[in-house]
Amino acid sequence: MMKTCKTLAAAVLMATGGALVAASPALAVIELDVTKGNVQPLPIAIGDFQSRDGIGAKISAVVTADLKRSGLFAPIDPAAFIQKDLSPDATPNFADWTVINAQALVSGRVSPEADGRLRVEFRLWDTFAGQQLDGQQFYANPENWRRVAHIIADAIYERLTGEKGYFDTRVVYVDETGSKSQRVKRLAIMDQDGANVRYLTKGGDLVLTPRFSPNRQEVTYMSFGNAEPRVYLLQLETGQREVVGNFPGMTFSPRFSPDGQKVIMSLQQEANSNIYAMDLRSRATTRLTNTAAIDTSPCYSPDGQRIVFESDRGGRPQLYVMNADGSGQTRISFGDGSYSTPVWSPRGDLIAFTKQSGGQFQIGVMRPDGSGERILTSGFHNEGPTWAPNGRVLMFFRDAQGSGGPQLYSIDLTGRNEQKIGTPSYASDPAWSPSLE
Amino acid sequence: MRRIALGAHSRIALALVAALAVSACANKNKNGLPDNASELGLGGAGGAGGYGRGNAAPGTAQDFTVNVGDRIFFDTDSSSIRADAQQTLTRQAQWLNQYPNYSITVEGHADERGTREYNIALGARRAAATRDYLAQQGVPSNRMRTISYGKERPVAVCDDISCWSQNRRAVTVLNGAGS
Numbered sequence: 001m002m003k004t005c006k007t008l009a010a011a012v013l014m015a016t017g018g019a020l021v022a023a024s025p026a027l028a029v030i031e032l033d034v035t036k037g038n039v040q041p042l043p044i045a046i047g048d049f050q051s052r053d054g055i056g057a058k059i060s061a062v063v064t065a066d067l068k069r070s071g072l073f074a075p076i077d078p079a080a081f082i083q084k085d086l087s088p089d090a091t092p093n094f095a096d097w098t099v100i101n102a103q104a105l106v107s108g109r110v111s112p113e114a115d116g117r118l119r120v121e122f123r124l125w126d127t128f129a130g131q132q133l134d135g136q137q138f139y140a141n142p143e144n145w146r147r148v149a150h151i152i153a154d155a156i157y158e159r160l161t162g163e164k165g166y167f168d169t170r171v172v173y174v175d176e177t178g179s180k181s182q183r184v185k186r187l188a189i190m191d192q193d194g195a196n197v198r199y200l201t202k203g204g205d206l207v208l209t210p211r212f213s214p215n216r217q218e219v220t221y222m223s224f225g226n227a228e229p230r231v232y233l234l235q236l237e238t239g240q241r242e243v244v245g246n247f248p249g250m251t252f253s254p255r256f257s258p259d260g261q262k263v264i265m266s267l268q269q270e271a272n273s274n275i276y277a278m279d280l281r282s283r284a285t286t287r288l289t290n291t292a293a294i295d296t297s298p299c300y301s302p303d304g305q306r307i308v309f310e311s312d313r314g315g316r317p318q319l320y321v322m323n324a325d326g327s328g329q330t331r332i333s334f335g336d337g338s339y340s341t342p343v344w345s346p347r348g349d350l351i352a353f354t355k356q357s358g359g360q361f362q363i364g365v366m367r368p369d370g371s372g373e374r375i376l377t378s379g380f381h382n383e384g385p386t387w388a389p390n391g392r393v394l395m396f397f398r399d400a401q402g403s404g405g406p407q408l409y410s411i412d413l414t415g416r417n418e419q420k421i422g423t424p425s426y427a428s429d430p431a432w433s434p435s436l437e
Numbered sequence: 438m439r440r441i442a443l444g445a446h447s448r449i450a451l452a453l454v455a456a457l458a459v460s461a462c463a464n465k466n467k468n469g470l471p472d473n474a475s476e477l478g479l480g481g482a483g484g485a486g487g488y489g490r491g492n493a494a495p496g497t498a499q500d501f502t503v504n505v506g507d508r509i510f511f512d513t514d515s516s517s518i519r520a521d522a523q524q525t526l527t528r529q530a531q532w533l534n535q536y537p538n539y540s541i542t543v544e545g546h547a548d549e550r551g552t553r554e555y556n557i558a559l560g561a562r563r564a565a566a567t568r569d570y571l572a573q574q575g576v577p578s579n580r581m582r583t584i585s586y587g588k589e590r591p592v593a594v595c596d597d598i599s600c601w602s603q604n605r606r607a608v609t610v611l612n613g614a615g616s
Contacts, residue, residue, distance in 0.1 A: 180594040206589055208553060222557075229557075229584070250561060250585065253554040266558065268585070271516065271565040273558040294558040310555065316514070317555055340552040354552050380596070383552050399549075401596045429553065 039414070041074035042160060043101050047086040048078070049108035049122070055145055056110045059120065062149035063106065065193065066167040067156065069410075070393075071417030076102050088123045088135075097127040104133070104160060108152070110145075117141055120148045124156055134159045146195055166388040167192060170433045171395065172210040172219050175199065176405050176426035183405075187221060189236070192388075192432070194422045200234060211255045212433045219431075220244065220254040220263050231265050233280075245278045245285060253296045258304045264288075266296040275309055277324075288326035300324070301344045301368070308332075308342040308351050308368070319353060321368060332370030341384050344368070346434070347391035350413075354383045354396075363396050363411065376415040381406075384428070389435040395421065397428040496536045498611050505532045509567065511605040514551070516562040518570050526567065529609055530574030537580075543567045544608045545585040548601035553587060560585030567607040 046064045049056030067073035082096040086107045097105050108122035121137035134155055140148045147168060154165025175188040175197075185207050187200035200219070201207055206229075210221035219234045231244040231254040244254065247267050254265040261280060266273040275289045275298045289295040293313035300307055305324055310317045317340045319333040333339040337357025344351055348368075355362040361381045366373040376394065380401035385394045392413050399406040405426030411418045421427075493499035501507060506529070509522035518526065533539060545564030547556035564583035572578050593600035 181591050183589065185589075206586075208557075208587075208589070224586075250557075252557050266554070268558065268561045271562040273561070294555060294562065296554045296558050297552075312514075312555075317552075340555050356550070356552075381549070 039072055041072055042103055043074050043076055044104040044106065044156075044160075045076045045078075045081060045097055045100070045102035045127075046106040047081065047108070049110050049120070050087065051110035052112075055118070055142070056108065059110060059145055059149040059152070060106075060108070062146055062193075063153045063156070066150060066153035069193070069419055070157065071412050071419075072157070072161060076100060088121055092125055092127070094125075094127045094130045097125075102127055104156075106152075106156060113139065118145065118148070120145075120152070122152050122155075124159055146191065150191070150193075163392060164390040164435065166390045166393060166432075166435060169389060169435055170216070171386075171408075171421075171430050172200075172212060172433070173397075173408065173423070173430040174207060174210065174428045175423070176428060177203075180405070187219065187234070188423075188427075189219075190423070192421075197424055200236070200239075209253060209429050209431075211431045213256045214258060214260040214434050216433045216436065218256075218260075220256060222252045222254065231263065233263070244280075245276075245283065247276070247285075251276075253298065255299050257300050258302055264298045264300065264307065266298070275307070275326075286326070288322065289329065297341050299343050302346055302348045306368070308344055310340040310342060312338075319351065319366075319370070332368070333366070333373075334370060335373055343385055343387060345387050345391040346389050349391070352385040352387065352394055354385065363394060365394075365413065374415065376411050376413070377409075377418060382409075384430070386430050386432045388432050395430045395432055397430060501529075501532055501609075501611060505529055507610070508606045508608040510602060511563055511607070513548070513601075513605065514559065516559070516566045518566055523570070526570045527574060530571050530576050533571070533576045533580070534574075540580045540582075540612045541571075541576075542610045542612055543571075543581060543583045544590075544610060545583065546590060546604055546606050546608070547588045548604040549588050549591060550601055551588060557585050557587035560587045563605075563607045567609070571609075 044067065046060050048060045064075045068075050080100050082100065083093050086092060088107045088109050092105055092107065105125040105127050106122060111119045113119055117139045119137060119139055123132055124134040126133050136155060138148050138151065150167040153167040157165035169192045170189055171192055172187065172189045175186045176183050178184040184203040186203045187207050187210050188197055189200060190197040206224040208222040210219045212219060217236055219236060221232055221234065222229060223232050229250045229252065231251040232241055233244050234241050244263050245251065250268040251265050254263050256263055262277050263280060264275065264277045267276050272292050273294050273296050274287060275295050276285050276287050278285045291311065291313045293311050295309055295311045298307050298309040306321055307324055308319060308321050311320050314331065316338040318331055319339045319342050320329050320331050322329040337355050339353050339355050341354045342351050350365045351368055352363065352365045355364050360378045361383055362375045362378040363382045363385050364373060364375040379398065381399040382396055385396045387394060393410050395408060395410045397406040398409050406428040408421040408423060408427045408430050409418055410421060493503050506525040509525050533541065543564045545560035547559045551559065564585055568581050568583050571581060591604040593603040
C-alpha cells in the first residue's frame with residue numbers, strides 16, 4: 001500500500017513522492033528529543049546515493065550538510081563505513097552500521113527517466129531496531145537536484161525529530177557592496193544554505209527590509225526610489241513592482257499578514273511614525289497606532305489576531321503587543337536596555353527581538369506576555385532576527401567591530417549552534433521564507 | 438583605522454571635499470573628532486581647505502556649505518536642536534532668506550548604533566525638527582522638504598563614538614540653483 005502521492009506545489013519540481021515501503025509507521029527506537037536545551041547530536045550515516053554520473057554524491061553531500069548544520073545530527077565520516085555496497089534495494093547489514101555507532105542510516109539512488117527527469121529515491125533506517133523508518137521517491141528536472149536534496153533532508157529531520165524540517169526554504173536579504181558611506185544595496189534571494197543566489201534589484205535604488213509573503217511568491221520591502229521612500233511589492237515570478245498604497249509620506253518597515261491579504265507598515269507623519277495596515281485587494285487602510293512617538297517594526301502573530309511592534313512612546317524603544325484592530329496596546333519588554341525589531345515565531349510561542357544593552361547588540365527571545373526573556377547571542381552588533389518556519393532556528397545579521405560589513409548567521413533557539421551563512425558579499429536584513437505546505 | 442568618506446549624492450560634493458579636508462586637518466591636532474559644525478570647519482572661516490570666504494562666491498552652494506555650515510549634529514537617540522546647532526540653523530535661515538531662489542532638502546541621518554527601522558524613523562524626526570526650526574526662523578515651508586536616510590549613509594565610517602557623533606546629523610541640501 002502506497003502513501004498518497006504528495007505534489008510539491010512549486011512548479012519547478014514536477015515531482016510526486018511516494019512511500020517506497022508498505023509499513024505502517026515503524027516504532028522508532030531512535031528518537032531525538034529536541035525540546036531539551038542540550039541536545040546530543042544523533043550519529044547518522046549518509047551513504048552516497050547511487051548514480052552513474054556523480055549527481056548522487058552531490059545530493060548526499062547537500063543532505064549531509066543540511067543535517068549537520070542543524071546541530072541535531074552528527075554525520076559519520078564515510079571513510080568509517082564498513083558496508084560499501086549500500087543499496088536502497090537491499091536491507092542493510094545492520095551490524096556493520098551499529099558497530100560504527102550509526103544510529104540512523106540513509107541510502108539512496110538517482111536514476112534518469114526516459115523523459116529526462118531524475119528519479120531520486122531514498123530510505124531511512126533505524127540500525128539498532130533493524131527497521132526502515134521512511135522511504136520516498138521524487139521525480140525532478142536535473143537542475144532542481146539541490147531542492148530534492150533539501151526535501152529529503154527535511155523528511156529525515158522530520159522523521160527523527162518529530163518537528164518540521166526547514167531545509168527546503170529560501171531567504172530574501174539585502175546584498176551589500178561598496179564603501180560604508182556609499183553602500184550599494186540589492187535585494188537578493190537564495191536557498192537557506194546560501195546556494196543559488198539571485199539578485200532581484202539592480203542596486204540603483206537603496207532597498208531595505210525585504211519580507212516574504214506567506215505563499216513565497218511576493219516580497220514587500222522599502223525602496224528609496226526617485227521621490228519619497230516607500231514600501232513596495234515585488235512579484236518574484238514576473239519581476240513586477242508596485243508601490244503599496246498611496247500614503248501622504250514615507251512608508252517603511254512592511255510585513256505581510258499571515259493570510260497574505262494585508263501589508264502592515266509604518267507611515268511617517270511629521271516627527272512621528274504610526275502603524276497602518278493596508279488591505280491589498282480593497283486598498284483600504286487602517287490606522288492602528290496614534291502616538292507622538294516612533295511606532296514601527298510591526299509583526300502579526302501567526303493566527304493574525306495580534307501584532308507586536310516597537311515604540312519609544314515610553315522614552316526608549318520597547319516592545320508592545322496590541323490586538324489586530326489596534327486596541328489593547330500593552331508594553332511587554334521591561335528589561336534593562338532597549339528592544340526593537342520584534343518577530344513573532346511561526347509557532348506563536350515566542351517573540352524574537354534585537355536588544356541594545358550595555359553597548360552590546362543582542363538577539364533574544366521572550367514569550368508574548370514578556371516573560372521568559374533569554375539572550376541567544378550578544379556582541380558589537382547583532383540585528384534583525386527572522387524565524388525558520390519551524391520556529392527552532394533564527395537567522396540575523398552581524399556586523400563585527402572593525403569588519404567591513406555585515407554577514408548572516410543562524411542560531412538555534414537554545415543559543416547554541418551558531419552558523420555563518422556564506423554569501424557572495426556583505427549581507428543584511430534576512431527574511432526566511434515560510435515552508436510550502 | 439579612522440577614515441572619513443565623502444558625503445552622499447550631493448550637488449555640493451566638491452565643497453564637501455573641502456569641508457572634510459578641513460576636518461581631517463583638525464583631527465590631527467585632537468584626540469577625538471570634532472562633533473559640531475564649527476569645529477568641522479563648516480561653520481566658520483574655512484581657510485585650510487582652500488574654500489574660505491574669499492574663494493566661495495556669495496550665494497553659491499560653496500558659500501552655504503563652507504561659510505554657513507550645511508549640517509547640524511544630535512545627541513544619541515535625540516532630535517533636540519542643540520545650542521551649537523541652533524547657531525548653525527540661524528545662519529542657514531538668514532542665508533536662505535537672503536537667497537530665496539533656493540529650495541532645500543533636509544536630510545535626517547542616524548548613527549549605526551540603532552536598528553534599521555527605528556533609525557529610519559529617527560532620521561525623519563531629526564529632519565522634521567530641523568525643518569521646523571528653519572521655519573521658525575522665517576524660511577517658508579514650501580521651500581523645504583525632508584527625507585530620512587536612517588543609518589544608511591554615514592559620512593564617518595569607524596566603529597567608535599568619534600564617527601557615530603558625526604553621523605547623527607541633519608544636512609541641509611540646496612536644490613534649486615539660485616544664482
